[in-house]
Amino acid sequence: MARYDRAITVFSPDGHLFQVEYALEAVRKGNAAVGVRGTDTIVLGVEKKSTAKLQDSRSVRKIVNLDKHIALACAGLKADARVLINRARIECQSHRLTVEDPVTVEYITRYIAGLQQKYTQSGGVRPFGLSTLIIGFDPYTGAPSLYQTDPSGTFSAWKANSTGRNSNSIREFLEKNYKETSGQETVKLAIRALLEVVESGGKNIEIAVMTKEDGLRQLEEEEIDAIVAEIEAEKAAAEAAKKAPAKDT
Amino acid sequence: MPNPCKQTPNTKEDAPSHFPSSGCSQEIPFHNSSSFFSHRKMKLDTSSLESSALTSRGIGIGAEIADAPAFQVPEVADFDGFQKAAVQMVKPAKGTTTLAFIFKEGVMVAADSRASMGGYISSQSVKKIIEINPYLLGTMAGGAADCQFWHRNLGIKCRLHELANKRRISVTGASKLLANILYSYRGMGLSVGTMIAGWDETGPGLYYVDSEGGRLKGTRFSVGSGSPYAYGVLDSGYSYDMSVEEAAELARRAIYHATFRDGASGGVASVYHVGPEGWKKLSGDDVGELHYKYYPVVPNTVEQEMVEV
Numbered sequence: 001m002a003r004y005d006r007a008i009t010v011f012s013p014d015g016h017l018f019q020v021e022y023a024l025e026a027v028r029k030g031n032a033a034v035g036v037r038g039t040d041t042i043v044l045g046v047e048k049k050s051t052a053k054l055q056d057s058r059s060v061r062k063i064v065n066l067d068k069h070i071a072l073a074c075a076g077l078k079a080d081a082r083v084l085i086n087r088a089r090i091e092c093q094s095h096r097l098t099v100e101d102p103v104t105v106e107y108i109t110r111y112i113a114g115l116q117q118k119y120t121q122s123g124g125v126r127p128f129g130l131s132t133l134i135i136g137f138d139p140y141t142g143a144p145s146l147y148q149t150d151p152s153g154t155f156s157a158w159k160a161n162s163t164g165r166n167s168n169s170i171r172e173f174l175e176k177n178y179k180e181t182s183g184q185e186t187v188k189l190a191i192r193a194l195l196e197v198v199e200s201g202g203k204n205i206e207i208a209v210m211t212k213e214d215g216l217r218q219l220e221e222e223e224i225d226a227i228v229a230e231i232e233a234e235k236a237a238a239e240a241a242k243k244a245p246a247k248d249t
Numbered sequence: 250m251p252n253p254c255k256q257t258p259n260t261k262e263d264a265p266s267h268f269p270s271s272g273c274s275q276e277i278p279f280h281n282s283s284s285f286f287s288h289r290k291m292k293l294d295t296s297s298l299e300s301s302a303l304t305s306r307g308i309g310i311g312a313e314i315a316d317a318p319a320f321q322v323p324e325v326a327d328f329d330g331f332q333k334a335a336v337q338m339v340k341p342a343k344g345t346t347t348l349a350f351i352f353k354e355g356v357m358v359a360a361d362s363r364a365s366m367g368g369y370i371s372s373q374s375v376k377k378i379i380e381i382n383p384y385l386l387g388t389m390a391g392g393a394a395d396c397q398f399w400h401r402n403l404g405i406k407c408r409l410h411e412l413a414n415k416r417r418i419s420v421t422g423a424s425k426l427l428a429n430i431l432y433s434y435r436g437m438g439l440s441v442g443t444m445i446a447g448w449d450e451t452g453p454g455l456y457y458v459d460s461e462g463g464r465l466k467g468t469r470f471s472v473g474s475g476s477p478y479a480y481g482v483l484d485s486g487y488s489y490d491m492s493v494e495e496a497a498e499l500a501r502r503a504i505y506h507a508t509f510r511d512g513a514s515g516g517v518a519s520v521y522h523v524g525p526e527g528w529k530k531l532s533g534d535d536v537g538e539l540h541y542k543y544y545p546v547v548p549n550t551v552e553q554e555m556v557e558v
Contacts, residue, residue, distance in 0.1 A: 100421045
């Protein structure tokens with residue numbers, strides 16, 4: 001099999017595109033990212049590796065705006081992300097120019113996925129080593145959406161999803177605990193999911209909340225700490241409640 | 250002795266761009282001042298036609314604009330004059346009357362059906378309202394072929410947009426697509442003065458798009474040589490709260506009056522209505538018959554009548 005991973009345009013005998021699979025490996029090594037869709041709020045959260053003391057943490061924003069009503073978080077190679085994000089931002093404006101309408105979330109996801117696919121079928125290039133989580137509100141219907149793309153260029157819509165490190169455990173947690181939420185509940189669900197794999201604390205998590213009216217808002221460290229404290233309190237209360245009935249019998 | 254530089258007076262198109270380089274010092278009065286430069290090839294500014302660097306690698310900023318075709322231009326002494334003459338020859342004087350207006354119940358679109366070539370009426374039955382798709386209409390003024398082709402092309406693009414995005418394109422988007430295409434062919438002799446009328450999620454929409462690349466959003470437009478007459482009737486009779494029948498009658502009358510006064514308009518006055526369900530053709534009346542409907546002949550009173558004894 002070693003012969004089939006040099007030029008990505010070549011299939012292996014059993015139908016694999018190894019470079020794409022290696023790109024997925026790169027994604028699996030990237031930091032955890034989670035997205036949760038509520039009825040009127042969508043939340044993106046990413047794991048933040050502790051910043052070096054001398055580094056300006058504001059310059060390493062991991063959740064970015066593609067347009068007023070669309071945001072993106074990703075896991076994987078951050079330099080590739082920068083290129084992809086720039087192209088997506090240009091496409092958002094180009095779409096506004098040619099049809100005088102903002103893009104829908106599905107359109108820009110399709111564009112990003114198409115771009116990622118193009119790089120799996122061209123000569124001399126390697127695939128983008130990142131998976132993205134794209135959130136936004138439809139400019140007309142106002143419906144919230146969450147989409148995920150991966151290095152192979154496939155995309156699909158999700159109610160909640162995660163990518164990056166330990167994404168399987170986060171996804172399991174979400175499958176068990178997902179329900180339709182709105183407002184602050186959605187934020188809490190996202191943070192709870194992320195806390196499954198990340199050390200708790202505001203300085204290890206970056207959260208951004210998108211609403212239809214206010215667009216994207218990055219939460220401050222203190223806000224995140226406060227919510228984490230709430231979650232811990234709830235967890236403790238649940239633990240206590242579990243123990244209490246046992247005593248009664 | 251033969252004068253190597255003597256040329257018979259000719260039109261601008263025939264003027265060769267290269268002269269014998271030496272010995273041509275005599276005055277050649279029938280060429281205009283640009284003949285001074287005609288011994289070398291005309292340097293034309295084709296920067297707007299070239300693909301910009303941005304389109305390499307597939308970044309499509311206004312992809313239509315960057316895809317403007319490049320073709321060889323004729324080498325004449327006075328290219329600008331030649332181009333003007335060519336455009337004048339190609340561009341018919343938009344001998345037609347079309348109009349469209351938005352009112353409470355949607356958009357009313359009406360047009361005549363005469364095609365003229367100078368003083369010759371080549372057809373009385375031209376379809377000037379083009380059905381782009383079941384909810385979008387376009388009107389034809391200018392070059393018939395240009396309008397027909399580019400409207401069909403727009404129909405294709407609208408359908409592709411629907412398939413890709415699972416929703417209909419807005420009137421804004423459709424008119425913008427057409428305007429971008431026409432802009433990229435600007436100066437190449439296309440003659441299109443069209444109105445795009447339709448109904449989309451935001452309600453009724455009406456845009457005027459022309460081959461100069463202009464695009465205007467509005468509630469009342471009339472295009473063509475008969476438009477001044479149509480505007481007179483349309484503007485004086487317009488009210489937003491008309492019913493469909495009233496609006497149709499207003500449109501019909503406006504077209505009729507334009508055909509009465511303008512020689513290049515005539516034939517049949519077609520009236521279409523665009524509502525939330527799409528467009529529907531309401532009527533197509535011969536303007537001659539409309540004339541007698543609006544102004545019936547009053548028989549003269551006979552003072553004395555001869556009767557058979």
